[in-house]
Amino acid sequence: MNNPATIRTKALVLRRTNYGEADRILNILTPEGKMAVLAKGVRREKSRLAGGIEMFCLSEVVVHRGRGELMILTAAKSLKFYRNLLKDYERMEAAAEMLKKMDKASEAVSDERQFNILQQALLALDDGANLVLAKAWFYLNLAAAMGEQINLYTDIDGVKLEEGEHYKWNTMEKVLEKNERGVISTDTIKMLRLMLSADLALCLKVKLPDEGICGDALFIAESLNVI
Helix, strand or coil: CCCCCEEEEEEEEEEEEEECCCEEEEEEEECCEEEEEEECCCCCCCCCCHHHCCCCEEEEEEEEECCCCCEEEEEEEEEEECHHHHHCHHHHHHHHHHHHHHHHHHHHCCCCHHHHHHHHHHHHHHCCCCHHHHHHHHHHHHHHHCCCCCCCCECCCCCECCCCCEEEEECCCCEEEECCCCCEEHHHHHHHHHHCCCCHHHHHHCCCCCCHHHHHHHHHHHHHCCC
16 A cells, blocks of 8 residues: 655645644645644744645645654645635635534545535635535535435435425435425425536536525535534
C-alpha cells in the first residue's frame, strides 16, 4: 500500500483546536480523506501557516507523516476564501453546520465523494445560490456517501411512482407513500433524483415550477440524519 511520507493536496478545515501555547490541531478534509494535523506555531503573529488554514477556506497544504498519530502541517496556501459567507449570518450558520456534519461523517465513513460534496456546497453558499436547495443537495449527497440510499422509484408497497400523483414522506421507513393530501409531488421527486445524480451547479440552473419543491426536498434530506 502506497503511504507517502509527504502529501501535497487540497484541504478544507473542518475543526480547529488550540494546543499548547501557539499550536493548533486541525481536522482537515482532503480528496484523500480526513486527516488530523498539527500546525506548529500557527497562533504566533508572524506564522506563515495562519492564512492558509482559515475556516471557510479552500487551501493547498503540505503535510508530513510524523511518528505519532498526528500529521505535521509544513505548508499552507489559501486558494479561495469563501468571504461572502461572513456577510450573511444564515449562510454562515448553514456552512458551519455542514462542516460539523462532515467532520462527524468522515470520522464514521471515509468516502472520496465527501470532499467534493463539501466543496460544491460551500462554493454555492458563497455565490449566493438558493440556500434551501443547496442544503438539500448537501444532506442528500452526504447521506448517499454514508450509504443511505433512498428509493425514489417505488412507494412503500413497491408500486412504481406515478406521474401527477401526490405522496407523503414516511420519516420512519424513509420511503414515499401515495397520499392524495401529500405535499410531495412528482416534480419534487424528479428534483430529488437529479440532486443525487448531478453536480450542485447543474441543479441550481433548473427552473422550478414551484419554489416549495426546495423546502420539500430539504425536509426529506434532513430526515435521513445519518449522523
